[in-house]
Amino acid sequence: MDNKPQTGTQSIRRALSLLRLIARHNDDGLTLGExxxxxxxxxxxxxxxxNCLLEENFARRETSGKRFQLGIDAVQLGFSTTPHVAVTEELRPLAMKLSRLSEDTVFLVIQQGDQVLCLLREHGAFPVRIFTIGVGEKRLLGIGAGGLALLATQSDADIETLYRRHEDTYRKAGMSLPMLLEKCHLTRRNGYASIDSTITPGISGVGYAFSVSALTQVAFSFGAISPRLAGQRRAQMGRLLIEECSAWQ
Structure with a gap:
């Protein structure tokens, strides 16, 4: 089918699909083969x-010339639409609802390449507040509950590739590759991510990831002291995230 003449719409869709792939792997870029x-x-x-994307400055070759990243016009287009502001304002009411229902601290993170960026933090009525990540801070995928939920949406092969790129950071967080894969498998089975003392001793979290567009994935998570997010309540908070985020979609 690829060798047949393509309509303008088909070509546009295919070019956009390449842009989305490049954006998802922009930190390291992608080769033509990839x-x-x-x-x-x-x-x-x-x-x-x-080649068309290169000519139009929507893609660029990195220093070695073998890998492709987003070009200046693609970046400028992103800046002009301020997507993070739009996503934050769109999801702020849901964050406030989740903090009210759970009484715990709620985090909203968005995936950026191999990392997550914290967009929102809402504190519930429970007196112990959690500050494991602040608005504007970044963390490697898989470390926090939201990041683990996002990572689990990827294939095992992609997770292993990511781990190899950042092995030192994962090991410092006490995570081997088998452990990280096991956490992702459990996340898929349960439908939500769960961590305990991964970032801060005595602090636990549950997270749920979902798409807000064809390109953008986000995750909400609850953070609380470990005794508060143990056993049955952990599962209850996981189900709450799934229900409320699914209803928003």
């Missing part, structure tokens, strides 16, 4: 489309 494999397009089609 773009071809991940997009499912013929190599000739991928080559033609990426």
């Amino acid at each position: 773009l071809t494999a991940m997009s499912g397009l013929e190599r000739s089609t991928t080559h033609r489309l990426i």
